[in-house]
Amino acid sequence: MSSGVPDSAIVEVPQWLWNNAPEAFFKAAMLHARSTGAASNAWRVRPFEKHFRTAPSLLDVHHLAGPGVARQRFADLEAFPAPNLRGPVTQRELDELKKRAERASATGEVVDAFTFFSLQTSLAGHHELPQIAENIYAELLAFRMEETSAVAFPDSSVHVVRRRAELVHRIKLASFLIRIEHDPALAAGNLGPTKAAANTGSLVFSASEELINGVVFLDLYFGPLLGALSPAVWGFHTAHEVGTMLYSIGSPLSGSKGDAAEMLHLLPGKSPLVATRFSSFQPRAAREALDWWAARLNALFGVLTNPAVFSDSKQRYVPVKHIQGTSTAEQLFKRVTSILSSHRDTTARNVIFFSILDTLERMTSRNLETHCGLQFARDTLDRLERDIPLAAAEILLPAARRAVAALAELQNGFFLLQQSGATEIDILDNGQVVGSLKPERAAAEYVKVLRNATHGFGSNKSGRNGITNTLLAHHNGEIPQDLPLLGYLYLLDVLSRPEVVERSLYRGGRV
Numbered sequence: 001m002s003s004g005v006p007d008s009a010i011v012e013v014p015q016w017l018w019n020n021a022p023e024a025f026f027k028a029a030m031l032h033a034r035s036t037g038a039a040s041n042a043w044r045v046r047p048f049e050k051h052f053r054t055a056p057s058l059l060d061v062h063h064l065a066g067p068g069v070a071r072q073r074f075a076d077l078e079a080f081p082a083p084n085l086r087g088p089v090t091q092r093e094l095d096e097l098k099k100r101a102e103r104a105s106a107t108g109e110v111v112d113a114f115t116f117f118s119l120q121t122s123l124a125g126h127h128e129l130p131q132i133a134e135n136i137y138a139e140l141l142a143f144r145m146e147e148t149s150a151v152a153f154p155d156s157s158v159h160v161v162r163r164r165a166e167l168v169h170r171i172k173l174a175s176f177l178i179r180i181e182h183d184p185a186l187a188a189g190n191l192g193p194t195k196a197a198a199n200t201g202s203l204v205f206s207a208s209e210e211l212i213n214g215v216v217f218l219d220l221y222f223g224p225l226l227g228a229l230s231p232a233v234w235g236f237h238t239a240h241e242v243g244t245m246l247y248s249i250g251s252p253l254s255g256s257k258g259d260a261a262e263m264l265h266l267l268p269g270k271s272p273l274v275a276t277r278f279s280s281f282q283p284r285a286a287r288e289a290l291d292w293w294a295a296r297l298n299a300l301f302g303v304l305t306n307p308a309v310f311s312d313s314k315q316r317y318v319p320v321k322h323i324q325g326t327s328t329a330e331q332l333f334k335r336v337t338s339i340l341s342s343h344r345d346t347t348a349r350n351v352i353f354f355s356i357l358d359t360l361e362r363m364t365s366r367n368l369e370t371h372c373g374l375q376f377a378r379d380t381l382d383r384l385e386r387d388i389p390l391a392a393a394e395i396l397l398p399a400a401r402r403a404v405a406a407l408a409e410l411q412n413g414f415f416l417l418q419q420s421g422a423t424e425i426d427i428l429d430n431g432q433v434v435g436s437l438k439p440e441r442a443a444a445e446y447v448k449v450l451r452n453a454t455h456g457f458g459s460n461k462s463g464r465n466g467i468t469n470t471l472l473a474h475h476n477g478e479i480p481q482d483l484p485l486l487g488y489l490y491l492l493d494v495l496s497r498p499e500v501v502e503r504s505l506y507r508g509g510r511v
Contacts, residue, residue, distance in 0.1 A: 005506045008046035009307040011173075011317040014180065015041060016191065029169035030058075031307070045307050045317070047170075056302030058167040059218060061294045065137050066157020066248065067283035074130040074137075080162060082126045082241040089123050097123060110253065113139070114236045121238035121245050129242060133158055140249060155250025155283040159290055162243035163218050170305035171215050174322035181319065212323060214330045215301075218244045221333050224491055225293045227340030228395050231256045232278045234286060248286035252278040256343050270346045272481040276402070281394035288392035296495035303502045304329055310509065321509040329494075329501070332359050336491045339484045340399075346481055353484035354451040360490050365504040368451060371490060372444035374411075377404045380493050387496055400492060403485035410446065410483060411439045413475045425474055429466030437467075446471045450479070 011033075018025035026033035026043065032051040033043040049056045065072040097119055104112040117136045124132040140156035180187050186194055214220035217239035226237055232252035238245045260266050303309055310322035335356050342348045357368045370376055381397075381404050388396055412418075417425055417439065424436040437445060449468050452459065459468045494501055 005306075005502055006308045006311060006315045007050070008044050009311040009315050009317040010036060010042055011045045011307055012042045013177070014187075014189070016189065017176075025169070028166065029173065030164075030166040031170065047302065047306050049302055050306070050308075056298045056305075057164070058170075058298055058301045058305065059161060059163045059294060061290055062160050062162070063287055064133065064158040064160060066159075066250070066287065067155055068287050069157070072134065072137075074134040074158075077130045077133060077160065077242055078127060080160075080242050083165075084241070089125075093123055110143070113143075114247075117247065118236055118238045122240060124240070126242065129240065133245065136247060140247065153249040153251065155248075155286075157248045157250060157286055159246040159248070159287070160243045161218055161222065161246065161290075161294060163215060167215050167301060167305065171212055171326060173307075174310075174319040174326070175212070177317075177319040178323065212326045212330055214333070220330060220337070221297055222246070222293070223337030224333060224340060224488060225289065225396075227337055228289070228399055228488070229278060230340040230399065231272075231276055231343040234281075234395060246290065250283060250286060251280050265344065269344070271344050272346060274481060278398065279394075282391045285391045285394045288389050289395040292388060292392045292396065293495070296498070300329070300495060300498045300501065303498045303505070306502075309502055309506050311506075318509070324509045325505040328359060328362050328505075332356065332363065332487075332491060332494070335359065336487050339487055346479070349481075349484040350450070350479060351454060353487050354454055356484075356487035356490075357447075357451060360487075360494075362508060363494060363501050363504055364490075365500075365507065368448050369441075369444045371486065372407065372447040374404075374407050374440045374443065377407050377486065377489065380489060384489075384492055384496060388492075396492065399482075399485045400489040402482040403489045406480035406482035407443065407486060409480045410443045413446075413478050414439060414442060415476050416474045425470065427466045427470045429469075434466050442471065442474070446475055447483075 013022050013025070015022065018028070022041075022043065023033060026045060030048040031045050032048055033045045036042040036044050047056070048054070062073065062076060063069050064074050064076065097116075100112070100116040100119055104116045117139070120132055121129070121136065137156060137158050140153050141151065143152040144150065145152050219237055219239045222237060222244060226233065226235060226246075228234075229252050231254065233255040234250075234252055235246060235248035237247070304326050307317040307322070308315070310319075310325060311317050312321075335352050339349050339352050339356070342352070357371060360371055361367055381400055384397060384400060385393065414425065417423075424438055425442050426433045427435040427437060445467055449457075449471050452464075452468075457468075457472070459465050
């Protein structure tokens with residue numbers, strides 16, 4: 001069989017699925033299904049978008065107010081269906097809301113105001129949300145610069161990202177079938193224990209729930225977008241039952257204080273030594289960046305929810321392979337967000353970056369040396385420069401450009417090479433020259449040495465001893481502070497080319 005992803009997959013489900021209506025479940029998940037005829041519980045399945053040759057439509061974006069919106073559309077929020085994911089607002093939540101409002105009023109700090117706005121949105125009922133969102137938008141437009149009293153955020157905007165129920169149905173199919181695979185009683189049709197657990201409020205189909213539940217609110221998948229200008233921010237979000245609410249302030253705002261902002265910042269550690277400067281962006285940049293991100297995320301979700309991607313050589317759907325692939329993708333988004341939010345701690349950023357390199361290998365079938373090769377990084381950035389609209393690029397690409405510049409800067413640490421005037425580094429093993437490295441390859445290999453050193457410096461592989469020891473001798477150990485942003489660069493690459501992920505996830509994982 002060719003290495004290409006098959007057109008469809010064979011999915012076996014019990015007859016009692018969806019109240020004894022498996023075909024209705026597949027339709028609810030936007031999965032075209034027909035019985036194979038070979039067995040009553042086997043179905044030939046493929047996504048609607050594959051069957052009808054359309055683009056995936058598992059989430060959508062609505063622009064409610066701001067540049068490019070002719071009339072405010074806050075009233076649309078009430079018309080959107082909202083699943084009941086939480087109960088009534090508790091007294092404790094009301095007390096916390098009051099506390100945050102008082103703090104925002106007392107300090108006048110933007111972060112306190114945004115924290116209050118976020119909680120206020122989160123606690124708003126379905127019918128209250130339009131007015132709450134409109135009030136927050138008015139508050140953003142009313143902010144004044146402390147020095148000049150000029151309007152601080154004139155290009156603010158409000159957006160909501162909604163995921164369709166079909167997205168969750170597709171993801172949850174894997175957890176459902178894994179429970180059956182590991183529960184002989186349920187596989188035999190004994191639903192008693194499962195129903196009893198459900199009646200007590202327990203989750204019964206929750207295999208790897210916390211590893212793949214980012215699709216419920218989608219906020220995890222928008223973290224890297226909101227942090228794209230780190231250490232500056234350009235907006236904030238709230239996860240609500242209606243969808244993820246995104247408030248843009250229309251310009252970059254410092255997201256980190258120079259001095260310690262809390263007591264933990266007084267612990268010894270290594271912080272960035274060079275300030276990052278940001279330019280203002282076009283009024284429509286936030287809208288265009290969000291549109292690009294959502295469109296590409298739709299395409300990626302099309303891959304992550306296609307049963308055929310997670311099938312074996314006989315085109316049989318393998319649920320655990322699906323969970324592996326989905327949780328790997330969610331892990332990538334989480335860890336890139338962690339890098340962007342950990343600006344103060346370069347040590348933590350580096351360690352997270354090294355783990356991201358392993359995640360990227362699983363998702364793209366490209367190794368660390370490729371991702372840390374300067375020419376490959378430059379080619380990736382050039383492709384993104386061509387693919388991303390100019391206004392959107394003002395938000396999406398500064399961090400990617402800094403990442404490539406940092407990778408080039410890493411070569412400056414080879415001080416012996418610079419002092420000797422040589423063009424290559426000789427690899428010594430027990431005093432003998434066994435090879436040589438050009439600076440670009442040496443930099444990639446040095447990143448690998450650092451990645452391996454998360455287990456401690458020194459190699460257990462005899463074939464790596466010469467390279468490891470040589471690079472430790474030649475490099476000064478200074479890691480450019482923006483090097484971890486390579487993780488963000490390659491996240492953009494994953495979004496822009498989901499077909500690479502599709503092939504890699506199909507070929508890898510448990511079969």
